[in-house]
Amino acid sequence: MKVLVVGANGQIGKMIVDKLQDSDKHSVRAMVRKPEQANALDMKDVEACLTDLEGPIEAIQKALEGMDAVVFSAGSGGKTGYDKTMSIDLDGAVKVMDAAKEVGIDRFIMVSAMNSDDRAAWDNEEMKPxxxxxxxxxxxxxQSGLTYTILRPGLLKNDPATGKIEVAENLPGGAISREDVAEVVVASLDNESTFNKAFDLLNGDSPIDEALKNL
Known part of the structure; x- marks a missing residue:
């Protein structure tokens, strides 16, 4: 499966790219917006494309050409304003969905966030946008008609992957390593148990494949 990773320069995005690059089942194209980021990927023999989520949708369509799936792990980051959050995390994501449909890609994995589906849990004004x-x-x-998987990880940590997780439609608060999130993204790509599912994701006691199978 040929996979475009949107947000390939983010902390989780970099790990997803590395895991796809090392995979014998998938190949990867990394979408970034700065030439120096593309150059760093080229040095690692990773195919890179320069595309800005705030740019025209036609450029995103071009980035998606020849791909079988897309992983959206982009984010505006904590140092930008609310305008960038809406432009990238919302409008950028929707533009990628629309572009995927235009070029005939059906498989879409979204890296979201725990409690994003629960307005009652939005008690942090700074995080509300x-x-x-x-x-x-x-x-x-x-609602797009795409075959989606939405991962909602809990508090993100930089600990090494454990390979063990807990998944459910709703979970209490907890944490998960970024590397384990990346592992779950890759494991979900062709796992039909994850198709058209949205779930919370934490570190837990079950091996990744077993946990996903039981969704």
């Missing part, structure tokens, strides 16, 4: 963006991006994906 991010939660709103994720809420509506996820909702648009569910």
């Amino acid at each position: 991010y939660n709103i963006a994720k809420y509506y991006a996820d909702r648009c994906l569910k």
Whole structure:
């Protein structure tokens, strides 16, 4: 499966790219917006494309040409304003969905966030615009007709992967390593148990394949 990773320069995005590059089942194209990011990927023999989520949808369509699936792990980051959050985390995500449909790609994996689906949990005013963006991006994906998987990880940590997780439609608060999130993304690509599912994701006691099989 040929996979475009949107947000390939993010912390989770980089891990997804590395895991796809090492995979014997998939190949990867990394979408980034800065030439230096593309150059760093080229040095690792990773195919890169320069495309800005705030640019025209036609450029995103071009980035998607020849792909079988797309992983959206882009984010505006904590140092930008609310305008960038809406432009990238919401409108950018929807543009990628629309572009995927235009070029005939059906498989779409979204890296979202725990509690993005629950307005009652948006008690942090600073995070509220991010939660709103994720809420509506996820909702648009569910209604898009694409074969989606929406991962809602808990508190993200930089610990090494454990290979063991807990997944469910709703889970209490908890944490998960970024590397385990990346592992779940790759494992979900062709796992039909994850098709058209949205679920919370934490570190737990079950091996990844077993946990996903029981969704």
